[in-house]
Amino acid sequence: MNVASTQYSLNTKSFEIYLSGCNGSCKGCCNPELKDFNIGEELDTDVLIKIISKIKEFDNLIENIWILGGEPLDQRYEELASLIFLLKTNTSKKIWLFTRYSIDYVDEHLRHYIDYVKCGEYLEELKCDDNIQYRVKLATSNQKIYKLSGGQIEDD
Numbered sequence: 018m019n020v021a022s023t024q025y026s027l028n029t030k031s032f033e034i035y036l037s038g039c040n041g042s043c044k045g046c047c048n049p050e051l052k053d054f055n056i057g058e059e060l061d062t063d064v065l066i067k068i069i070s071k072i073k074e075f076d077n078l079i080e081n082i083w084i085l086g087g088e089p090l091d092q093r094y095e096e097l098a099s100l101i102f103l104l105k106t107n108t109s110k111k112i113w114l115f116t117r118y119s120i121d122y123v124d125e126h127l128r129h130y131i132d133y134v135k136c137g138e139y140l141e142e143l144k145c146d147d148n149i150q151y152r153v154k155l156a157t158s159n160q161k162i163y164k165l166s167g168g169q170i171e172d173d
């Protein structure tokens with residue numbers, strides 16, 4: 018599993034991890050440069066330690082860790098599960114997963130370590146400016162954010 022880039026957003030106080038690769042074919046894909054699984058660098062132990070150190074160094078500025086792509090759920094399952102587990106257990110941050118899949122695709126094990134899941138494909142014809150959930154602006158009106166607690170959906 019490769020990480021294409023990381024960045025920080027002051028607006029959402031989020032440290033964002035962009036994983037490389039997606040098997041989807043959303044019309045008008047908003048991140049075509051991230052569809053290739055081979056770009057970026059392998060997210061091995063050294064890279065992960067660097068990421069966690071950076072999050073700890075800027076602890077006061079970071080409330081959330083966003084995992085995006087590409088498509089996180091198209092990654093090798095064990096590698097993604099391990100990443101989510103290590104981020105959750107080594108930081109005190111809220112973990113967000115951004116996926117085009119439905120909430121049913123996020124299994125119980127992953128749900129246990131995730132606080133928010135953004136679900137739904139990018140559908141060009143449903144592009145909008147007013148779908149704001151949990152202070153996050155979503156690109157299309159079909160997309161939804163689920164809040165999880167202890168692996169369960171908190172509200173619907």
Ligand code: SF4
Pocket residue numbers: 039040041042043045046047048049051052086087088117138139
């Ligand atoms: S899920 Fe994202 S990266 Fe994948 S095809 Fe859709 S818009 Fe593009």
